[in-house]
Amino acid sequence: MVICKTAGIVKIALAGNPNTGKSTVFNELTGLKQHTGNWPGKTVVYKHGFYTLDGQKFLLVDLPGIYSLRTNSAEEEVAREMLCFQKPDVVIVMVDATSLERNLILLLQILSITSQVVVCLNFMDEARKKGIKIEIKKLAHLLGVPVVGTNARAGVGLDKLVKAVHEVAINKPVKVTGPLFEGRNSAVALVKNAEKISQTVLTFEKKDYQERDRQIDRLLTSKKLGIPLMLVLLGLIFWITIQGANYPSSVLMYLLSTVEKYLWLISLSLNMPIWLAEILILGVYRTLAWVVAVMLPPMAIFFPLFTLLEDLGYLPRIAFNLDAFFKKASAHGKQALTMCMGFGCNAAGVISCRIIDSPRERLIAILTNNFVPCNGRFPTLIALAVIFLVGNWPQPWDSWGAAFIITLALVSSLGITLIISWLLSRTILRGLPTGFILELPPYRRPQVGRVIVRSIFERTLFVLARAMVVAAPAGALIWLLANFTLADKSVLAHCAAFLDPFACLLGLDGYILLAFILGLPANEIVIPLLTMSYLATGSLLELNSLAALRELLLENGWTWLTAICMFIMVLNHFPCGTTLLTIRKETQSWLWTMAAFLIPTVVGLILCFFIAQSVRFLGV
Known part of the structure; x- marks a missing residue:
């Protein structure tokens, strides 16, 4: 499916790893009711909706969650086709604040093909509870693009997000520069740059911040129980x-x-x-x-x-x-x-x-x-x-x-x-079963x-x-x-x-x-x-x-x-x-x-x- 750009309407792509809150942001901004849930893979084709800010109409496209632009699956093919060939005016990249380094790999890949990016740093509330401190201003400086901290489920920070998108789309084109992006097309360089950025902006106040989830999983995913x-x-x-x-x-x-x-x-x-x-x-x-x-x-x-x-x-x-x-x-x-x-x-x-x-x-x-x-x-x-x-x-x-x-x-x-x-x-x-990697999301308190x-x-x-x-x-x-x-x-x-x-x-x-x-x-x-x-x-x-x-x-x-x-x-x-x-x-x-x-x-x-x-x- 190709979503054509209409004159006077700004097209925005909503990208990110699975289970980072893309569909939640999409629903909050457009008023639509796309299914959301705490598991990866809910969005398997892209959905689109509209919202208006200061008289400007925006077309928001919710892409399937992916880990990389190097296509290995139907979801990645759908997302890559939109990002690389349909050329959205702005890309909102959803980043899980509790898993910053892993999420940065996709972000750096997207920055290699477009500079019109706004980073939505979601689950900031969970990061704080786990003792994860992120210096947002320093992260924005290193990336060279706007970074907005949000708690999408509660609607916190979304007003700042839409303003940042409006700013990038209408007023200020972004140019990504800096030594962190040299050789970024290399897979090894992507991992190293993601690690370098996360080490620079992250502080862990609790070393065992994932221990609670691990203890629960020892029971719920036990072979015997x-x-x-x-x-x-x-x-x-x-x-x-x-x-x-x-x-x-x-x-x-x-x-x-x-x-x-x-x-x-x-x-x-x-x-x-x-x-x-x-x-x-x-x-x-x-x-x-x-x-x-x-x-x-x-x-x-x-x-x-x-x-x-x-x-x-x-x-x-x-x-x-x-x-x-x-x-x-x-x-x-x-x-x-x-x-x-x-x-x-x-x-x-x-x-x-x-x-x-x-x-x-x-x-x-x-x-x-x-x-x-x-x-x-x-x-x-x-x-x-x-x-x-x-x-x-x-x-x-x-x-x-x-x-x-x-x-x-x-x-x-x-x-x-x-x-x-x-x-x-x-x-x-006939055929043999294929292996797969399934991300176990963190336990989240339901609303x-x-x-x-x-x-x-x-x-x-x-x-x-x-x-x-x-x-x-x-x-x-x-x-x-x-x-x-x-x-x-x-x-x-x-x-x-x-x-x-x-x-x-x-x-x-x-x-x-x-x-x-x-x-x-x-x-x-x-x-x-x-x-x-x-x-x-x-x-x-x-x-x-x-x-x-x-x-x-x-x-x-x-x-x-x-x-x-x-x-x-x-x-x-x-x-x-x-x-x-x-x-x-x-x-x-x-x-x-x-x-x-x-x-x-x-x-x-x-x-x-x-x-x-x-x-x-x-x-x-």
């Missing part, structure tokens, strides 16, 4: 989500059922035809109400908790712990990071696969990303676990049991991902208020709105299918009867398979569609409790085997429509898109068939 602690942490998050979502879900069900009564009164006052009122209220409204009541509470709890882990810097530690497993599967260790992104949305997980340099390993990550349950499937998994799999357990063991089941489901998803990755690497995507707001508005409500857009027409369709008859049976019943023989082999029924098929646009609507399908009138049950849903499922022939097979199919089935379109865009191939559709679906069908037939054979 790393993975068990990861599972305990995830289990705790699921327990908090399940325990915290119970009461809000019940309240929402009660409120939404009360609203329904008023909707009936409104329809009567408007003399609305009964068929239209039933479509809108029994079909559309009740489906939307169920989506909101079941999905909103767990997402509103899970997303902030997961984002706190992300901002804390824990996700790269997960990748570190799992790297050996992915290597044995001939996959890439960064695939663990793409799986973590898949928790929020599988489409985002597919896009994040760009951080994997190897085309073969990137394709493996794309094809297996859907084995990670996304936000649309989590509420369904939680509902199944709570109302059926542990429905008869006494409190508080029911919530602990549900959390254990969800954690076990994630472990099984990881295992299936590794097995399928291994099979792909031995068949159609809890900002995390909650960002998670609610950027993730939870966005996903909920998307689900509601799909659920509304789907609810109307189910009502129509359930209320139009053909040979004394509804069209819906005919469809379910057609699918029923095949579904029985899988431990399911025709209505369940039909709900999955109609739920292709969004995973979130499978349970609402299934619930409506089970009712003879095509309308949803009263939204008063999850216990009512359990009774409905039992009345329609559900057993523990049905619940387990349904659970497995929720974990392992085709990606939603948005994810499929994203896969097509990323791979530029309908063939690989079809493979991404078939692989998890076939796995789910095989597992359900094996479990159902084994249980029936044993007579359990």
Whole structure:
């Protein structure tokens, strides 16, 4: 992609090492909402936005994080193409104040190709806490370019940064001179100059300033304790989500059922035809109400908790712990990071696969990303676990049991991902795993208020709105299918009867398979569609409790085997429509898109068939 310069607009490139706060600065200056987090590799293509200062319009381009202009990866190629060939008016180079010497190497490379540079020395607050003192004026003198100290997450110093950029772009061209830059194109010279500069401007008041992080990492990345602690942490998050979502879900069900009564009164006052009122209220409204009541509470709890882990810097530690497993599967260790992104949305997980340099390993990550349950499937998994799999357990063991089941489901998803990755690497995507270096970022205290707001508005409500857009027409369709008859049976019943023989082999029924098929646009609507399908009138049950849903499922022939097979199919089935379109865009191939559709679906069908037939054979 080429971003052309428009007359009268100053083009600014935002460059730097991974995880130095580029996306945070970009969001603060442009007002946009690019994803940020405490792990390297979030930005894999460049984004652009605008801001204005003193009547001058600036185009700000956020480049992927890189360590060098010597291209070895897709991210470095993107950044180098912008810096070397698109010639921005100013380059803001983000530098981590806690790792000055390493960050200076890229800065010196950029200074070798352009003098229009402003250095943003970020994380000054962390540097002070660690006893790292940087003489900013001396650093600016040695480099010959403006240097501005900032704490971008808190917005500190950004006003000085934009003024410095304005000064360089409009008023004062910079010329980089001085003995420190002689022979700077040599790799050895770059390292020596970076070391020389850092020794000149740095003072360490605490020699063991990294000891705290190292002590924590001895536990969280331990060969013996790393993975068990990861599972305990995830289990705790699921327990908090399940325990915290119970009461809000019940309240929402009660409120939404009360609203329904008023909707009936409104329809009567408007003399609305009964068929239209039933479509809108029994079909559309009740489906939307169920989506909101079941999905909103767990997402509103899970997303902030997961984002706190992300901002804390824990996700790269997960990748570190799992790297050996992915290597044995001939996959890439960064695939663990793409799986973590898949928790929020599988489409985002597919896009994040760009951080994997190897085309073969990137394709493996794309094809297996859907084995990670996304936000649309989590509420369904939680509902199944709570109302059926542990429905008869006494409190508080029911919530602990549900959390254990969800954690076990994630472990099984990881295992299936590794097995399928291994099979792909031995068949159609043959090859050896490539090594990689993953930077473990420092642990940072999350900004809890900002995390909650960002998670609610950027993730939870966005996903909920998307689900509601799909659920509304789907609810109307189910009502129509359930209320139009053909040979004394509804069209819906005919469809379910057609699918029923095949579904029985899988431990399911025709209505369940039909709900999955109609739920292709969004995973979130499978349970609402299934619930409506089970009712003879095509309308949803009263939204008063999850216990009512359990009774409905039992009345329609559900057993523990049905619940387990349904659970497995929720974990392992085709990606939603948005994810499929994203896969097509990323791979530029309908063939690989079809493979991404078939692989998890076939796995789910095989597992359900094996479990159902084994249980029936044993007579359990």
